[in-house]
Amino acid sequence: MSTLLEVSGLTKSFFGVTVLHGVDFVVRPGEALGLVGENGSGKSTSMNILGGVHRPEAGTMRLDGQAYAPQNPKDAISAGIAFIHQELNLFPNLSVEENLFVDAFPRWNGLPFIDRRAIRAQTEAVLHEVDLDIRPSTPVARLSQGERQLVEIAKALSRKARLIIFDEPTTSLTRPEVDRLFGIIAKLKARGIGIIYISHALEDVLAVCDSIAVLRDGHLAGAGPASEMPIGRMISLMVGRSIDTIYPDRQTAPGKQVVLAVEALSQPGVAEKISLEVRAGEIVGLAGLMGSGRSELARMIFGLDRFASGTIRVNGQPLDDPTPEKAIEAGIAFLTEDRRGEGLLMDFTIAENTVIASLDSVAGPLGILDNKRIASVSREMGRSMHLSTDKVEETRVKHLSGGNQQKVVIGKWLRREPTLFILDEPTRGIDVGAKQEVYRIINALTARGSGVLLISSEIEELIGLSDRILTISRGEIVAEFNNRPFDREAIMAAATGQRAWEGASA
Amino acid sequence: MTITPVAETATGATQPPSVLRRLGRLMLSEYFVLVLCVAYVLAIAPFVPEILSWEVASNILSDMMPLLVVAIGQTFVLIIAGIDLSVTAIVSMSAVVGASVMTGTGGYLGDTAFAVPGAVLAMLFTGLVIGAINGFSVIRLNMPSFIVTLATRMFFAGAAVWYVTFHSTSSSIANLPESFAEFATGHLFGIPLTVIAAGLIAVVAHVVLSRTRFGRAVYAVGANPRAARVSGIPVERTILFCFLISGVCASVAATIYVSRMQTGSPIVGENILLDVIGAVVIGGTSLFGGKGKIVWTVFGVLFLLLLDTSMKLLGASLFAIYIIKGGVILLAALVDVARNRWLVGR
Numbered sequence: 003m004s005t006l007l008e009v010s011g012l013t014k015s016f017f018g019v020t021v022l023h024g025v026d027f028v029v030r031p032g033e034a035l036g037l038v039g040e041n042g043s044g045k046s047t048s049m050n051i052l053g054g055v056h057r058p059e060a061g062t063m064r065l066d067g068q069a070y071a072p073q074n075p076k077d078a079i080s081a082g083i084a085f086i087h088q089e090l091n092l093f094p095n096l097s098v099e100e101n102l103f104v105d106a107f108p109r110w111n112g113l114p115f116i117d118r119r120a121i122r123a124q125t126e127a128v129l130h131e132v133d134l135d136i137r138p139s140t141p142v143a144r145l146s147q148g149e150r151q152l153v154e155i156a157k158a159l160s161r162k163a164r165l166i167i168f169d170e171p172t173t174s175l176t177r178p179e180v181d182r183l184f185g186i187i188a189k190l191k192a193r194g195i196g197i198i199y200i201s202h203a204l205e206d207v208l209a210v211c212d213s214i215a216v217l218r219d220g221h222l223a224g225a226g227p228a229s230e231m232p233i234g235r236m237i238s239l240m241v242g243r244s245i246d247t248i249y250p251d252r253q254t255a256p257g258k259q260v261v262l263a264v265e266a267l268s269q270p271g272v273a274e275k276i277s278l279e280v281r282a283g284e285i286v287g288l289a290g291l292m293g294s295g296r297s298e299l300a301r302m303i304f305g306l307d308r309f310a311s312g313t314i315r316v317n318g319q320p321l322d323d324p325t326p327e328k329a330i331e332a333g334i335a336f337l338t339e340d341r342r343g344e345g346l347l348m349d350f351t352i353a354e355n356t357v358i359a360s361l362d363s364v365a366g367p368l369g370i371l372d373n374k375r376i377a378s379v380s381r382e383m384g385r386s387m388h389l390s391t392d393k394v395e396e397t398r399v400k401h402l403s404g405g406n407q408q409k410v411v412i413g414k415w416l417r418r419e420p421t422l423f424i425l426d427e428p429t430r431g432i433d434v435g436a437k438q439e440v441y442r443i444i445n446a447l448t449a450r451g452s453g454v455l456l457i458s459s460e461i462e463e464l465i466g467l468s469d470r471i472l473t474i475s476r477g478e479i480v481a482e483f484n485n486r487p488f489d490r491e492a493i494m495a496a497a498t499g500q501r502a503w504e505g506a507s508a
Numbered sequence: 509m510t511i512t513p514v515a516e517t518a519t520g521a522t523q524p525p526s527v528l529r530r531l532g533r534l535m536l537s538e539y540f541v542l543v544l545c546v547a548y549v550l551a552i553a554p555f556v557p558e559i560l561s562w563e564v565a566s567n568i569l570s571d572m573m574p575l576l577v578v579a580i581g582q583t584f585v586l587i588i589a590g591i592d593l594s595v596t597a598i599v600s601m602s603a604v605v606g607a608s609v610m611t612g613t614g615g616y617l618g619d620t621a622f623a624v625p626g627a628v629l630a631m632l633f634t635g636l637v638i639g640a641i642n643g644f645s646v647i648r649l650n651m652p653s654f655i656v657t658l659a660t661r662m663f664f665a666g667a668a669v670w671y672v673t674f675h676s677t678s679s680s681i682a683n684l685p686e687s688f689a690e691f692a693t694g695h696l697f698g699i700p701l702t703v704i705a706a707g708l709i710a711v712v713a714h715v716v717l718s719r720t721r722f723g724r725a726v727y728a729v730g731a732n733p734r735a736a737r738v739s740g741i742p743v744e745r746t747i748l749f750c751f752l753i754s755g756v757c758a759s760v761a762a763t764i765y766v767s768r769m770q771t772g773s774p775i776v777g778e779n780i781l782l783d784v785i786g787a788v789v790i791g792g793t794s795l796f797g798g799k800g801k802i803v804w805t806v807f808g809v810l811f812l813l814l815l816d817t818s819m820k821l822l823g824a825s826l827f828a829i830y831i832i833k834g835g836v837i838l839l840a841a842l843v844d845v846a847r848n849r850w851l852v853g854r
Contacts, residue, residue, distance in 0.1 A: 306738065330740040344738045347731050349798060358728060359739040361721040369721040414739070 005064075006031045006196040007052075007165055012061035014047055021047050024061065025222050027215045029165060034187065034197035036211035036228065038204065040240055040460070043217040045200055049167060052198075053085055054078040066164070084158030086168045092142045092150055099125040099138035102157050128156040132186050148179030155186060166190060167198040172206055184210055202291060202498055204233045216240055237491045241461060249466030250442055254449045256284035256469050260318070261333075261453035262422045264303065267312030272298045274478040276312070280422060280453040285444065287468030288457045289497045295477035296457045297339055300424045303455075304336040305329045317421055330359060335415035339427040339457075341404070345411040348400040352389070353380035355399050355410050360417045383413040388439060405436025412443055423447055426457045441467060461490050461497075473497045541791055541807035545814055556821040559814075564821070566700075568813050573706040574599075574761040576809045578777075578784045580713045581757025583805045584750040586788055587717075588730040589797025590646065590653035592751065595758040595784060597664035598638050599777030602762035604668045606631035607681035607772020610688060614675065624688050631759045631766075638664060639755020643748035653751075668774035681772035692768035702764050709760065713753075714802040726750060731798030786837040787812045794844055812836075 007029040014022040022044045029035045039045050050056045052063070054072030063070045065081055072078045092101050099121045110117040125138035132152045142150060151171060158166050168187075172180050187197060187210055199210050207214060208228055215225040216239040224231075224239040262280040267273050273295050280286045290296040301307040303314055305324030314321045316332040329336070338344040346355050357364050357376050364375050380394040387409040391397050399407055408428065415423065425444070429437045444467060448454060458464050464471055471483040473496040481496040483489070537543070549559060558564050578595050585592040609616045610627035617626040638660060645656040675681050694701045717723040725746045728736040737743045758777075765776045791808025793800030815836060819829045 304738075326737055327740045327742060336738060338738055343732070344734045347728055347735050349731055350728070354724070358724070358736075358741070361724060365721045370715075370719050371721060371724065373719075 004031060005029070006066060007070075008064040009048070009052075010062055012048055012051060012063070013059050014051060014056060015059060020220060022051075022058070022220045025217065025220070027222070027225065029196040029198060030212075031164075031194045031196050032191045033212040034191060034199050034210050036207035036214040037198055037200045037217065038202070038207055038214065038236055038240060039217035039223075043240070044220040045217055046169075047220075048217075049085070049169065049198070049200065052078065052083060052167070079161060082162060082164035084161060084163035084166045086151065086154050086158065086166060086171055092153060094143035095141065097139045097141050098129070098136065098145075098153055098156075101142055101153060102128070102160050124160060125156075128160045129153075131159055131189075132156045133182070133189075146179070148175050148182065151175070151179075151183065152186065155190075163195065165196040165198065167200070169200045170202065171199075172201065172203055180206070204236050204498060207236075208233065233495070234491060237494050241490055241494065249463075250438075250445050252445055252448070254283055256448075257282035257451065261316065262303070262455065263313075263315040263318075264299075265313045265315075267299070267302060267309055267314070269298075269302065269307070269309040269477075272307075272477050273302065273309065273312075274476070276474075276477070276479055278472060278479065280455050282421070282451045282453055283448045284470070285448055285454040285456055285468045287464035287471040288455060288474055289461060289464050289471055289493050290457075290474035291497060292459070294474050294497070296474050297426050298477075299474065300336065300426050300455065300457060303329070304334060304424060306336075330418065333418075333421035335359075335418060335420035335423045337408075337411050337415065337423070337425045337428055339430065341407055341411060341430075346399050346407060349398060352384065352391075352394040352397050352399055352402070352410055353377055356380040356383050356394065356414050356417065359414050363417070379417065383410075383417065387413045387443070389413075403432075403436070405432035405439070408432055408436065408440060409443075412440065416443075416447070419450075420452055422453045422455065424455045424457075427459065428456070429458070429460070429463060461494055464488075465490055465493070538801070538803065539807070541804065541811055545807060545811045548811070548814055548818075552818045556818055558821055559818055564817060568810075568817050569703060570700060571817075572809055572813050573700075573702040574764040575780060575783055575787065575813070576706050576806065577709055577757050577761040577764070578780065579787050579805050579809050580710060580802060581754035582784050582788050583713070583791075583793055583800050583802060584717070584726060584753045585653070586785075586793050586795060587726050587797060587800040588747055588750050589795075590747070590750065591657065591785070591795075592642065592653065592754045593657040593781065594638060594642060594661040594664065595754060596777035596779075596781045597661045597668065598635050598755055598758035599762045599765065599780070600668040600774050601638065601664045601671070602631040602634040602759035603766045603776045604671050604675075604681060604772045604774050605634045606762065606766055607684060608671070608675040610685055611675070611681050611772070612683040612685070623685050627688070628763055631762055632756055633759075635755040635757070635759025635762070636752060637755075639752040639758075640748070642755065643751035646751065647744040647747050665774075665778070672772075672774050680774065682770070684766070684770055684772070688767050689770050690767075692764060702767075705760070705764075709757070710802055710806060717800075717802055722746070722749065727798055730800075782833070782837075783812055783816075786833065786840070789837060789844065790840040792840075792844065792847070795841070808840075 005028050010026045012022050012025045025044065025048055027035060037045050047056065051058050054075045054077045070081060072081065093104065096104065102125050103121050108117045108120045109115065122138050129136065132155050134149060134152045134156065142153065171183060175183065191197060199207060201207050211228050213227050214231040214236065216223045216236055218240055259282040260279050261282050265277050267276040276299055288296050298307060302309045305326050305328060314324060316334060319332065321328060321332050342348055347358065353376050356379065364372050364379065366372055377395050381392055384392055384394050389409055390406050399410055428440050444454060456464065456467060465488045471488055471493055472479050473481045473493060475497060483493060553560055582592055582595060606627040609630045610618060610623040612618045615623065617623045642657050642660055645651050646653050672679060672681060691701055696704055717726060725741045728741050729743050729746045733743050766772055787808040788805050789795065790811055791804035793804055815833060816829060819832060
């Protein structure tokens with residue numbers, strides 16, 4: 003059988019860190035290849051290379067037997083490669099037909115006017131191919147997520163795509179929409195179009211794909227026909243590596259006192275009667291896919307998002323109608339997943355960021371700030387966090403590395419000696435060395451008696467650090483794992499498994 | 509770690525021409541606008557030597573005071589990435605309300621001992637109320653401050669004229685107490701009272717912005733309201749307070765105007781909006797929020813008035829003055845953008 007796309011020995015590194023180590027895979031016409039792996043395993047990098055966004059350092063790609071080396075995304079489009087991204091690239095204010103031709107409107111008799119009639123005819127034809135029964139003049143804003151995705155596919159077809167890459171296509175779809183999408187994918191395959199299907203929802207991958215390739219840490223961990231790749235095998239190939247020694251040993255055991263008690267927290271569409279407890283000195287891991295409600299839960303506890311019903315108690319005291327101010331007052335600290343947007347004031351100095359959540363402790367009468375004290379507590383914070391610089395009054399945090407920025411965020415909260423520290427993706431985008439430091443700090447925190455609610459996309463991290471792990475899916479706590487050693491495949495299955503189609507994401 | 513471009517050029521061996529480097533450093537300096545003021549005076553002095561006279565200087569100083577007070581309030585609002593277009597209407601409304609309280613012809617407290625203090629309180633209260641309307645509309649109704657204050661500006665500019673019709677047969681409220689005029693004309697230790705009042709406000713505002721918790725909150729909200737909220741900063745209260753400060757500052761300016769003109773006119777503040785916002789921007793306060801200083805605003809107001817006065821002395825027409833001022837403000841906005849770009853490395 004002929005091959006449509008042949009990728010071999012693909013290697014790429016960023017800033018000296020190799021993220022792809024000679025990856026090979028093949029896509030045949032009329033077949034779907036499933037590409038799975040944890041975050042950071044190299045899926046997006048290889049797709050970016052395929053799409054002409056990045057150029058590989060080594061390795062070759064052949065499309066229909068021809069050497070293929072795209073220099074930019076335009077090359078990829080003209081070679082017949084189309085991407086259907088998680089976030090759709092449509093203009094909601096334009097109509098379906100305008101979206102289809104927005105980069106190349108056909109002209110009317112060579113004059114600089116748009117040939118509306120030609121557009122309409124071509125749009126109707128491709129919409130028919132994706133079974134979408136809407137008028138070409140419908141504004142995209144009026145379409146559902148599923149319909150918009152079909153418009154994207156129609157757009158790919160109108161550009162004569164030979165290979166269509168789907169990146170987490172089912173994330174925001176309802177089940178009937180997913181079924182409809184799979185029907186269309188089958189039709190595309192029947193037409194001889196090749197598919198690359200990327201998803202965390204492993205059941206979907208099995209349902210759609212003919213062969214599957216598993217990436218781990220930039221290596222091809224395994225590949226084969228879908229029939230030889232049950233979900234269990236995919237998971238063990240994905241997480242394969244043993245837990246490294248980067249997780250420090252815990253010296254202290256969790257205490258008895260409940261520092262956080264959440265009861266029946268509900269918000270339509272976000273949280274379904276969530277109840278959980280965190281004890282003093284305990285690390286509770288929260289595993290779940292993006293959109294499962296894991297971050298939303300943290301934001302509700304901290305008073306950033308609203309909830310309809312339920313109660314939150316901190317140290318036994320009810321926290322009613324929480325706001326960040328009240329939550330902080332009650333002893334909660336919150337490291338958000340969006341470090342640049344919410345965790346830090348990027349244009350402010352290290353010192354200014356260090357005291358921003360504890361201004362009361364450095365202010366005298368009339369709220370006058372004690373600049374000497376601010377400088378000294380910031381330097382002290384920098385030393386205990388092993389910050390890369392001691393110029394705390396001059397250095398703006400935007401000039402720090404990701405790891406050092408995260409240390410400033412943690413340091414600013416530690417100044418408040420929190421009874422509960424909620425950490426949402428504390429090690430995202432930071433290097434291994436800094437990760438280890440963050441783990442050390444988390445451990446020290448529990449030794450001091452703080453409770454920790456840890457949210458992470460990295461199952462390894464949850465397993466390495468947590469005393470207990472809860473899995474959340476579709477706004478509900480679906481499983482609880484109380485004893486070490488944790489069964490990572492069971493945790494992953496609970497987080498991605500039977501409900502995978504509703505909330506999978508990168 | 510990145511090194512700041514300034515430090516790089518200061519320490520590096522191969523460097524761009526030193527004139528450019530100095531110019532760049534000067535533009536980033538705190539006192540850029542003050543230097544500009546001095547340079548401007550020196551450059552224009554050969555043509556209008558009067559500008560160096562004591563009389564012109566003291567005129568500039570006294571003209572500067574009401575504008576400065578309004579601009580100080582505006583600085584707070586601009587730092588939180590808002591804008592207060594209603595300041596001129598606040599000046600007008602406060603002026604007529606205050607005049608209606610103290611006028612000898614049918615004033616609420618006219619000819620009593622409480623006429624002047626009562627009027628001043630009424631004026632400040634007017635500023636506070638309009639500031640509160642602005643603030644609450646922004647934080648509770650989530651409306652952009654541009655629209656909110658554009659609306660309150662139109663509303664109270666109209667309301668001020670309408671208000672006068674209930675208290676006076678002419679277009680303004682006159683017959684104000686003699687003692688109130690002393691605010692504009694009086695001196696303490698040889699310094700005009702208005703200068704003392706405005707100076708005091710400037711010093712307090714400077715300390716509040718640069719040295720207090722509230723000031724830190726103002727900058728944080730302007731730089732990134734989401735991050736400020738997560739850090740427990742009362743974002744909404746901070747925004748509200750900035751509009752209250754702007755409102756009260758505008759009404760303080762109204763007391764100066766009314767005292768000077770000895771009449772409560774509903775159009776007293778009509779023409780100063782451009783000057784106020786222009787002066788703050790010339791000073792260097794960023795329209796993008798998160799950046800600004802009272803000292804900058806002082807220099808900005810000074811520069812604008814130097815420009816204005818010298819043009820008048822040169823005999824330029826009103827339109828020519830508008831054209832030049834507009835050009836200078838545009839230039840200042842451009843400099844702000846350039847500074848932001850150059851400061852990327854800082």
